Amino acid sequence: MASADRLAEVADADAPIIEMRGIKKSFGQVVALDGVDLTLEEGEVLALVGDNGSGKSTLIKTLVGVHQPDAGTISIRGEERTITSPKVAREYGISTVYQDLALVDTLSVAANMFLGRTPTKRVGIVRQVDWAQMNERAEEILRTRLNIEVDTTKEVEFLSGGERQAIAIGRALVTDPDIVIMDEPMSALSTDSKSKVRELVRSLNDEGITVLLISHSLDEVFSLTDRVTVLDNGRLVGTVETDRVSKDDIVQMIVAGEMPAGADG
Ligand SMILES: Nc1ncnc2c1ncn2[C@@H]1O[C@H](COP(=O)(O)OP(=O)(O)O)[C@@H](O)[C@H]1O
Ligand SMILES: [Mg+2]
Structure with a gap:
């Protein structure tokens, strides 16, 4: 490796794993994001909170290439990047678990986890889906990384809410990501x-995966996260360290759109 390259690597080692700056996004007349900054530090769990319609989902969709920002930049480990699709985001090590889980009820656990990237094997002159490999890898991810035992050949419609959630998270792990983004993963659960x-969020983070968690629940935010970024009406209110603020502070940030007194954010 050339020494200039090595220096570049050292410089990048200090950069946040993700840095979004000045992100703007409108849908017609609706300004969903009006110059939002978000920084994700390697190894942390960051909460993204705000009222309905404050722009949380739009911000992460901009990060993972579902939407293109109208303005602003996204850097990954200090390098500015254009993320044109969720596939490109996955290539940069970013995986997403969506609010609706996006599981296909009539397909098996393994088929859901490998949807769109099924492993194949050559049989004579044709390639066929390698079901054995798929089931084995799906089972391994669920058992060793998420500590869940399910029959991966079973259709997901027969699973409980918590199991479905684990399958959706398991699917995000298939590409071996460095960052997992969860958009309100617990809102519909018992x-x-x-x-x-x-537990799943904690075990991912223990393995060194950086987590961005969109949540409605302050209990969740306070039990799981290192920092909290608050949006209000498409604007950044601020980012605070979770253990330096109270729930009331966060509520004030969400409702009044103001930093709590004394916070330096
Ligand atoms: N695809 C879209 N087309 C039109 N408007 C949208 C679209 N996605 C989001 N919006 C609007 O952008 C704003 C922010 O929405 P969203 O990011 O979903 O908020 P949140 O996830 O915080 O509830 C809302 O006013 C919403 O109606
Ligand atoms: Mg949303």
């Missing part, structure tokens, strides 16, 4: 399932 998902 209390039992929620505590399971909390």
